Amino acid sequence: MSNKINSFVVADPAKCIGCKVCEVACAVSHTQYGVVTAGTMEDPVIPRLYLVKTPEVTMPVQCRHCEDAPCANSCPVGAISQEKNVIVINETECVGCKTCMIACPFGAIDLVPKYVKGEEITQRVLKSETQDGLVEKAVVYASKCDLCISRPDGPACVENCPEKALEVVKPAVLKKERNRDAALSLLESVKKFIG
Ligand code: SF4
Numbered sequence: 001m002s003n004k005i006n007s008f009v010v011a012d013p014a015k016c017i018g019c020k021v022c023e024v025a026c027a028v029s030h031t032q033y034g035v036v037t038a039g040t041m042e043d044p045v046i047p048r049l050y051l052v053k054t055p056e057v058t059m060p061v062q063c064r065h066c067e068d069a070p071c072a073n074s075c076p077v078g079a080i081s082q083e084k085n086v087i088v089i090n091e092t093e094c095v096g097c098k099t100c101m102i103a104c105p106f107g108a109i110d111l112v113p114k115y116v117k118g119e120e121i122t123q124r125v126l127k128s129e130t131q132d133g134l135v136e137k138a139v140v141y142a143s144k145c146d147l148c149i150s151r152p153d154g155p156a157c158v159e160n161c162p163e164k165a166l167e168v169v170k171p172a173v174l175k176k177e178r179n180r181d182a183a184l185s186l187l188e189s190v191k192k193f194i195g
């Protein structure tokens, strides 16, 4: 197995208490205004992972950084690519067609509005009908977990979860550990067999 296989963040549903700290940490880490706290953010809190609460399970769901990413393979304008070992969306190239959102098997992508200093960015030409008549339609773009690619300390959700319910999974490392565990287990079986 290649060591270049993409990592991803996964939550342990047995530990997650649904507090949403991961969502807030995610939004804060992706703000364009440097170091801020959730309370001083000018833009709305828009996370890139999504807390799921059902009677059966509570845990956030986020991008798995698929090796043959269906989102990237379906994007008609080539706005999704792999950078280093992370699947990323170029929001400037995205036209908001939602193809990636439908293609993703995890529901890891959302279409979100664009804000600059608390102001929603609108389109130059396309209008939207409201009670007040025609107004400029908001710009939206596809957004998802980018493993905090620009953050030196790695994913903010993992660092900030108070229950330590999130971890970065490195499949290549995990596979080697499982191989080692299997070999040790086989060794014990063989020892019993040969006395
Ligand atoms: S957004 Fe969905 S399809 Fe794309 S890489 Fe992430 S999990 Fe895979």
Ligand code: SF4
Pocket (backbone or CB within 6 Å): 074, 075, 076, 077, 078, 079, 080, 089, 093, 094, 095, 096, 097, 098, 099, 100, 101, 141, 142
């Ligand atoms: S919404 Fe954007 S990123 Fe997604 S498929 Fe359409 S253009 Fe590509």
